Amino acid sequence: MTTNAADRLFSDMHKDAYGFRPTQATWQAWALMTDAQLDEEAIRLQAAVDESIENDAREQRAASAKFEAAIADIMSVGNVSRETAIRWNMDAVGAEGDIGYYEYQWNLPYGYVEHGRRV
Numbered sequence: 001m002t003t004n005a006a007d008r009l010f011s012d013m014h015k016d017a018y019g020f021r022p023t024q025a026t027w028q029a030w031a032l033m034t035d036a037q038l039d040e041e042a043i044r045l046q047a048a049v050d051e052s053i054e055n056d057a058r059e060q061r062a063a064s065a066k067f068e069a070a071i072a073d074i075m076s077v078g079n080v081s082r083e084t085a086i087r088w089n090m091d092a093v094g095a096e097g098d099i100g101y102y103e104y105q106w107n108l109p110y111g112y113v114e115h116g117r118r119v
Contacts, residue, residue: 006038010045017048063107086113 010030014022022030033041074085095102099114 010041013042013045013049017045017052019052059107060109064112067106067108067112 007030011021014020014026030038030041071082071085071089074080074088075082078085078088080088090097090099090102093102093105095105100110103110103112
């Protein structure tokens with residue numbers, strides 16, 4: 001199959017919306033669509049991408065609230081700084097100093113811990 005910019009865009013949007021690339025059956029249906037159907041599919045797919053982005057943001061806000069509560073608890077119980085509480089928690093969850101992996105474990109956005117970002 002030869003791919004063009006529209007095919008690549010469709011594949012990327014499908015992955016953003018559903019977490020995986022289009023199946024062979026989806027590609028076959030895509031190839032048979034009229035221009036009007038392609039326009040409708042693009043609108044539907046964009047809505048699915050927007051919903052996925054909103055869901056991810058909502059999940060990250062919930063995860064950051066849970067993370068902040070856990071860190072505050074460690075700070076209170078251990079009478080330690082935020083940095084120490086995070087380091088202790090990283091050790092406890094086996095992140096082995098890998099901040100990116102630690103953020104992934106907590107479902108936090110990249111850079112949240114290292115740069116003190118809040119969502």
